[in-house]
Amino acid sequence: MTGKGTDGTGRQDRPLRTDARRNEDRLLSAAAEAFAREGTGASVKDIARAAGVGVGTLYRRFPSKELLIEATYRHEVEVLCAAAPELTASLPPAEALRAWMERFIDFMAAKHGMADVLRVVLTDEGERLTTRAHLTEAVRHLLAAGASQNVTRSQVEARDVLMALGGISVMADTEQQPGLAQALIDLLLHGVLTR
Numbered sequence: 001m002t003g004k005g006t007d008g009t010g011r012q013d014r015p016l017r018t019d020a021r022r023n024e025d026r027l028l029s030a031a032a033e034a035f036a037r038e039g040t041g042a043s044v045k046d047i048a049r050a051a052g053v054g055v056g057t058l059y060r061r062f063p064s065k066e067l068l069i070e071a072t073y074r075h076e077v078e079v080l081c082a083a084a085p086e087l088t089a090s091l092p093p094a095e096a097l098r099a100w101m102e103r104f105i106d107f108m109a110a111k112h113g114m115a116d117v118l119r120v121v122l123t124d125e126g127e128r129l130t131t132r133a134h135l136t137e138a139v140r141h142l143l144a145a146g147a148s149q150n151v152t153r154s155q156v157e158a159r160d161v162l163m164a165l166g167g168i169s170v171m172a173d174t175e176q177q178p179g180l181a182q183a184l185i186d187l188l189l190h191g192v193l194t195r
Helices: 018-041 044-051 055-061 065-090 093-113 115-121 125-147 158-175 180-192
Strands: none
Touching (some): 018 044, 018 055, 018 065, 018 093, 044 065, 065 093, 065 115, 065 125, 093 115, 093 125, 093 158, 093 180, 125 158, 158 180
16 A cells, blocks of 8 residues: 555554654544544544644644544554453453443444444455454453453353444434433343343
């Protein structure tokens, strides 16, 4: 792919300074919130403002909105996967699982907001399968933490939980009913937890 760095986003593949990394993290978090709320029509100026950086900083890191959307998606996947061990280290297993499920629903809301562009920029089936594998491993970690304390049912498969969460996110997005995702998470947890 001509003109792209080896990371596939068009950015150079050199390590960022600490302040630049913080700026990028803030930009990607602000972008995820904006895309979840407004879809791909979200203003890059508003995203930069919400991140506390200038629009020039945004365009230096992400020369096009498509590259920003792609980077936002990848960043959100990384953050979500990294949350599983962080949550199990700081919360009881059932609370960790619930917190991760809620984060997953937020991730899917952002993904739905970016869906049209993601269909164009994420055409590699291998990347989708890798993402699913990483998310499944995060759920597996949460379930194992619960099973070690007899809080989750040992026969529950991580892939099944992930697929159920995907369905919940679609229903919540389609129905637009406040509290629906939370009610469906409660129902899912009723089947996963031992108590």
